[in-house]
Amino acid sequence: MSKKYLKIGFVLDDTLDTPDGVQQYVLTVGSWLSSQGHEVHYLVGESKRQDLKNLHPMAKNIKVRFNKNRLSIPLPTSKKAIDQKLKKLKLDILHVQMPYSPLFAGRVIKAAPASTKIIGTFHIVPANWLHSTGARSLELLNRHTLKQFDEIICVSPAAATFARTVFGIESTIIPNPVNIKTMKHLPIKNKEPKIVFLGRLVERKGCQYLLKSLLRLQKQYKGKYKVIIGGKGPLKDKLETFAKKNKLKNIKFIGFVEEAAKPTLLASADIAVFPSTGGESFGISLIEAMAAGSRVVLGGDNAGYRGVLGDHPDLLVDVRNTIGFANRLQYFLEHKKARDAAAAWAKANIGQYDIPKVGKQVVAVYRKGE
16 A cells, blocks of 8 residues: 555544544544545544535444443444445545444444455543443454454553453554644733633543532632633533532633633633543543643543653642642642643643644554555
8 A cells, every 4th residue: 555645434433423532533633634635534423513524424323321421332334335335435544443333333344345454543441340341341242353453553551551451452552632733822811820620521520529629729728719610511510509509719610612712711721620530541631731721731640641641740639539639729829830830841742742743653553564
């Protein structure tokens, strides 16, 4: 496969209508590949968006919960329809998002001609033993199609360890990318330090622990600060009730934040807080905050976030330890030099996640063995 430009098909069991991490990966890498002259197609589950060229929704999906996330999984997809699509597209590369369902992506892999190279990107780390057990069951179902992969990418060391342990997969580690150019924002200075949470209001993302820590913070720290909670989810009413009942000061829930508004919000953060309790394979939200210019990016101490912030352990916190969490917030509120040092570290490290650099690594995997 010595062609200058490739025909690439991203395969995703889930919908492309949501802005979750795997979807962001597919769209960010796919958009960059298109900008480089490659022809990119998206073979995906049930998707209704109309703004994406070469989008091929090929499955009916049902919504489920897995790994403490809400996602959709495909119902059995017509083998005939898959065969017809692949014959028409004549793809050089199938880039499959992993783990995958045997009912759609697995059937696409089976139907792929020998001339098509099959590449996977493995995205997950289990949130608990139950989700790990579910992944092991999926491995048994997909064992025969796993043998068809030419190369597999993992988005982090944590994901690579899980892929090797459960699926027997050896992989190349290439991080999740961010388009730094679109996330970058002019610095926003605040009269009072601002703490920002941006994420889904679900248990795993840990906003409840942030609020408990803020309650302790306002009892022990008399300085001024503001808090912005951005995002929506099933815990929204419960979290707002907690804030009102406990009279948390200077806190504002702003609801869902559109993608276009994220850079401005994150650029305004003196402390951007992502208190996830686990189940993170990477930390794309951390990278976005770093790219936008948040002075301090503080993350929950989990395997995925350690892969991003491990060089700066002061930026990792045990979110269930509300005393330690509150103390860490207070430390960064009180010490501007510490905020400046964190910002300088982020600026020095963000380049490795930029899509041109990551994209070139992905293409090198596509072309391996040519």
